[in-house]
Amino acid sequence: MPVVSIKHLTTYRYRNPVAFGEHRMMMRPLESYDQRLISAELIIGPKPSALRYVHDLFGNCVGIAGFETRSDHLTFESRVVLEHSPQAAFSGFDGHAESILGGASFAYRDEDLPDLAQSIVRHYPDPDGEVAAWARRFVRPVGRTGLRTLLSDMTHTIHGEFKYGTRLAGQPQAPLETLALRTGSCRDFAVLMIEAVRSLGLAARFVSGYVYSSSQKGGGRRGGGHTHAWVRVYLPACGWVEFDPTNGIVGNADLVRVAIARDPRQALPLHGTYAGLGSDYLGMSVEVDVSVEAEVGAQPAPLLRVAQG
Numbered sequence: 001m002p003v004v005s006i007k008h009l010t011t012y013r014y015r016n017p018v019a020f021g022e023h024r025m026m027m028r029p030l031e032s033y034d035q036r037l038i039s040a041e042l043i044i045g046p047k048p049s050a051l052r053y054v055h056d057l058f059g060n061c062v063g064i065a066g067f068e069t070r071s072d073h074l075t076f077e078s079r080v081v082l083e084h085s086p087q088a089a090f091s092g093f094d095g096h097a098e099s100i101l102g103g104a105s106f107a108y109r110d111e112d113l114p115d116l117a118q119s120i121v122r123h124y125p126d127p128d129g130e131v132a133a134w135a136r137r138f139v140r141p142v143g144r145t146g147l148r149t150l151l152s153d154m155t156h157t158i159h160g161e162f163k164y165g166t167r168l169a170g171q172p173q174a175p176l177e178t179l180a181l182r183t184g185s186c187r188d189f190a191v192l193m194i195e196a197v198r199s200l201g202l203a204a205r206f207v208s209g210y211v212y213s214s215s216q217k218g219g220g221r222r223g224g225g226h227t228h229a230w231v232r233v234y235l236p237a238c239g240w241v242e243f244d245p246t247n248g249i250v251g252n253a254d255l256v257r258v259a260i261a262r263d264p265r266q267a268l269p270l271h272g273t274y275a276g277l278g279s280d281y282l283g284m285s286v287e288v289d290v291s292v293e294a295e296v297g298a299q300p301a302p303l304l305r306v307a308q309g
Contacts, residue, residue, distance in 0.1 A: 002083075003293045009288075021273030025270050039079075040079070044065060049067055049069070101144050135154070158192065164189075190207075197231075213254060228244075230246065230249070242257075
């Protein structure tokens with residue numbers, strides 16, 4: 001099982017010293033059976049006057065910083081080391097146990113629907129049903145289509161037929177735009193797949209985090225060098241299963257989860273405000289370095305600490 005080291009540095013620059021409002025950070029990976037933090041450190045400069053941590057409605061770890069100092073720069077540097085032990089995506093799963101029949105949609109159990117309903121509702125307009133029709137390409141018109149086959153085929157099709165392009169700023173493209181252009185960033189591909197599977201009645205969520213390459217022969221993954229985005233879909237027999245259409249990954253191999261949300265706007269790694277002139281803002285830079293280290297004995301992770309930047 002690889003030990004992964006992650007450095008994530010964000011720097012804001014201003015022409016003149018400005019006052020900072022509240023900033024919210026989602027940089028600490030989620031701990032689970034497949035992700036165990038060994039160490040985690042957060043360095044903020046200038047030093048915040050207050051820092052607290054909360055869990056949002058999805059259970060993500062959110063740091064909230066307040067400032068009293070004015071400055072012409074603001075930096076956030078997260079340093080994390082974690083033990084990553086991904087599991088097989090469909091371990092013990094009968095590929096024919098859960099399926100979609102012909103033109104029907106998938107139906108969850110009544111007792112699961114209250115908790116899954118908002119992850120099934122589509123968020124983008126599709127007036128002519130183009131995204132829904134594209135999703136139906138992966139469903140047999142007659143008989144049953146296993147969900148394992150359907151979701152794997154959709155993941156590999158986006159990876160193989162769509163052109164990847166880095167786009168670090170802005171909201172995701174609308175799925176119709178991604179479908180028409182056949183190009184997009186990782187978050188664009190994630191949103192397209194989420195909307196497509198939701199059109200089939202499946203519950204899907206947006207995942208933000210980091211990607212690395214555990215194979216020395218495979219080279220770098222698409223989406224490396226900055227934060228990455230992918231999809232998770234709920235299958236009753238095996239829970240939430242992850243799919244990365246940007247890299248054609250089925251399961252969570254090489255994927256480190258930081259935030260899970262119903263909508264991408266709920267999973268921003270960092271956002272906040274400043275008080276000053278619009279012309280004061282000179283820009284933002286983001287550097288993400290993810291590397292695989294030699295395996296070491298894992299120790300419980302300490303609480304995030306703040307150091308003077």
